[in-house]
Amino acid sequence: MVKGAHEDEGVLLEQPDVEDIQLVKVLHALGDPTRLHLLRVYASGEQCDCSSERLGVGHLHKSTVSHHMRIMREAGLTSTRSVGRNRYVQLRRADLDTRFPGLLDALLKSLEGEEL
Amino acid sequence: MVKGAHEDEGVLLEQPDVEDIQLVKVLHALGDPTRLHLLRVYASGEQCDCSSERLGVGHLHKSTVSHHMRIMREAGLTSTRSVGRNRYVQLRRADLDTRFPGLLDALLKSLEGEEL
DNA sequence: AAGTAAGTTTGATGTGCGTCAAACAATAGA
C-alpha cells in the first residue's frame, strides 16, 4: 500500500538532538564489534530493515539486536523510523558531520578491510 | 642525571605492533570519559609524566590511572617509556595515522570544546 | 643500608553490559 518505497512516513523513534550528541557516547557505542559491524551495514545500505540475516547478525537473538540498535540510536549515531511493523534505520550522516566534522568519514574509511 | 631531557632512554613497555592495532579496541578505549580526557592531555603535551594532578585526574587513585594508561597502551593509542621511576607517555601519532588515516585528527578536532 | 618516591599488580566491590528467553505490543494478512 501507499507507494513502493518508504520515503518520509513512519514515526521517528526518540533520539538526541544534534547539539546533544556526545563524543564519548558515540565512541562507547562503537567500541563493540557488533555495533561497529552495524555501522558498516548502515553506511552501505541507505536504510535497512532490521533484525534479520541480512544485517549479518543472524547469530544473535532479535532482542540483542534491538538492544544494540537502541544504544546506537541513543548515542545519536542512527535514526530509526517505525513504519508499519518494520523499522528503517539510517546513519545520521549530516548531523554527525555537523557535530564532529570528518569523524564519520574517517571512521568508515578506517573500517574498510577491518575484521570484526 | 644523564642529560636534562629524556629523548630515547628508558625501556618501552609492551605495546601492540602497528598492524595489530584494532579499531574496535581503540574505540572502546576512548569510550570512557577519563581516557578521552587523557587522550586530550597526551595530544597537547608531547609527552607527560604520569599519576599527578597535572594530568587532571587528581580525583582518581593512582592505581586507577595506571589501569587506564594500560588500556590505552594495549589498545595501541599510547607509547610508554619507563625511565628511572617515571613513565613518559606519548600518543602513537604516526602509527595511528598509518593504520587509520585521518582518524586521530578527526577525533582530536571533535574533542575540542567537548565536555567530559 | 635505610628510607622514600613512583607505578604496577592483586584483590575486593559495585555497577554496567552483552546475551538469551519469555512475555508483550502493534500491525499485516487470512
Added chain:
DNA sequence: TCTATTGTTTGACGCACATCAAACTTACTT
C-alpha cells in the same frame, strides 16, 4: 476476528569494567 510477523521490553545470568586499598617492585636519595 484469528493468526502470524516484527520488534520491544523485562528479567535473569555471567562477564567485564571502573574504582579503591593494600602489598609489592624498582629506583633515586641520603
